[in-house]
Amino acid sequence: MTIFIIDEVRKTFINGEVKEEILKGVNLTLLEGEVTALVGASGSGKSTLLTIAAGLQSASEGQVIFEGKNLTAMRPEQIRKIRANQFGFVFQFAHLVPFLTVEEQLMLMLNVAESKLKKREQKKEIDKILKLVEMDHRKNAYPASLSGGEKQRVAIARAIIHKPKVLFADEPTASLDSKRSKDVMGLIRSLTKSLNIASLMVTHDEEMLSFADRIIKMSDGQILQNV
Structure with a gap:
């Protein structure tokens, strides 16, 4: 089922007298249960498209529709609530809080998402998610003691602990070696x-494209290929 529609989205930056159009009328749909990969050279507009879809910046023109709701017509506070409750984020680096344990990282995300679960239920849900990402044995560990792959697994667990509808991943394997990259992408797909x-997902790594259901190739702010 279609859950996300990007309709004729344009993004223009103006610097003095210079006008630069980063996105030039992009159309894209996201489906439940699918991994969609955005690929293209640096400056092609793929990261800009991802951040606009995620409500991290606004479009100059066009609409972003999530579950029938027009995000581009919403107030910043409304978009913030949707981001916190319905979206999950994984970036190139895990960005874990250094003084929180693995379990506490996920607890913090539940608080941000304003979870209605009681503390005991939250802990059960955290145990369940950590088991899914094979990090349950490390729930009391601090980030400094984790490997790069382990940190990304925790970041993925944090991104899904509040049961989002959409997962946004910006170069999630760029800081990992080939084996750990495949492990992380296998986990995201699963x-x-x-x-x-x-x-x-935005990626430069062609080896990771085998984990995607659809590959969107971008160039110069436009979609060239939708496979």
């Missing part, structure tokens, strides 16, 4: 299917 979420 969770996308098992939790029936829509995943939108």
Whole structure:
């Protein structure tokens, strides 16, 4: 089922007298249970498209529709609530809080998402998610003691603990070696299917494209190929 529609989205930056159009009328849909990969050279507009879809910046023109709701017409506070409750984020680096344990990282995310679960239920949900990403044995560990791959697994667990509808991943394997990259992408694909979420990923790594259901090639602010 279609959960996300990007309709004729344009993004223009103006610097003095210079006008630069980063996105030039992009159309894209995201489906539940699918991993969609955005690829293209640096400056092609793929990261800009991801951040606009995620509500991290606004479009100059066009609409972003999530579950029938027009995000581009919403107030910043409304978009913030949707981001906190319905979206999950994984970036190139895990950005874990250094003084929090693995369990506490996920607890913090539940608080941000304003979870209605009681503390005991939150802990059960955290145990369940950590088991899914094979990090349950490290729940009391601090980030400094984790490997790069382990940190990304925790970041993924944090991104899905509040049961989002959409997962946004910006170069999630760029800081990892080949084996750990494949492990992380296998995990993202598996969770996308098992939790029936829509995943939108930006990547430069062609080896990771085998984990995607659809590959969107961008160039000069436009979609050239939608496979």
